[in-house]
């Protein structure tokens with residue numbers, strides 16, 4: 001007979017804002033996750049589907065509104081704060097944080113500084129991970145080789161309220177295998193069975209940044225790598241300026257077209273980070289819809 005077990009569960013509710021955020025209606029050229037509702041207006045002779053984006057509510061503080069309108073960088077009234085699960089192995093925490101903060105330059109182009117910040121979970125016991133007010137990157141000691149970036153949003157407006165990003169321990173094996181096979185000819189660090197901490201850390205940063213992108217409402221952008229001429233993948237000058245893919249939301253892997261004689265350094269073998277000049281927000285909104293038919297998969 002099976003041994004009985006005890007399972008502790010938690011349900012946490014959050015009151016939605018009294019004033020729903022203004023919706024931004026969908027435009028297929030912009031690769032965002034969406035929600036929708038059906039309107040049945042008294043004066044409509046048909047139903048009307050209203051589809052709108054999932055996005056965070058970033059607004060200037062009232063006292064900064066004039067500065068914001070003048071184009072000066074201001075901090076949002078409520079920045080996006082992501083905590084690192086305290087169960088996360090210590091050596092990887094800083095790389096997860098870097099992957100989050102890599103998005104800051106993208107928000108600076110929209111007028112906000114320090115719009116998104118990752119922090120270690122505080123030592124004191126006053127916060128609970130079960131509390132729905134907090135967003136965090138959850139660590140799972142699991143053989144699953146994956147990660148994901150969901151969000152919980154206000155169904156009236158698409159306003160993202162919080163997120164629990166997940167990354168499984170064994171995504172490191174996936175990253176190790178990819179990087180060894182794809183970057184091995186160009187990076188001696190990839191030709192070792194166990195990667196050094198800095199290299200694995202940068203690989204984790206890359207995953208963190210991609211999943212954070214989903215959490216910001218961005219879908220995959222499988223068309224972005226079409227913006228890179230294939231022969232430019234062997235040009236250090238081109239790669240330093242543009243990276244080898246226009247969006248971290250692509251499924252771009254590591255630069256396996258480069259040859260050893262091209263002398264491409266490690267950082268240019270990685271897909272463009274969210275912090276690059278031609279970073280994800282730019283790349284993700286500039287593609288025509290026909291190149292960008294995203295799926296609902298968020299891993």
Ligand SMILES: [Zn+2]
Nearest residue numbers: 210220298299
């Ligand atoms: Zn993804």
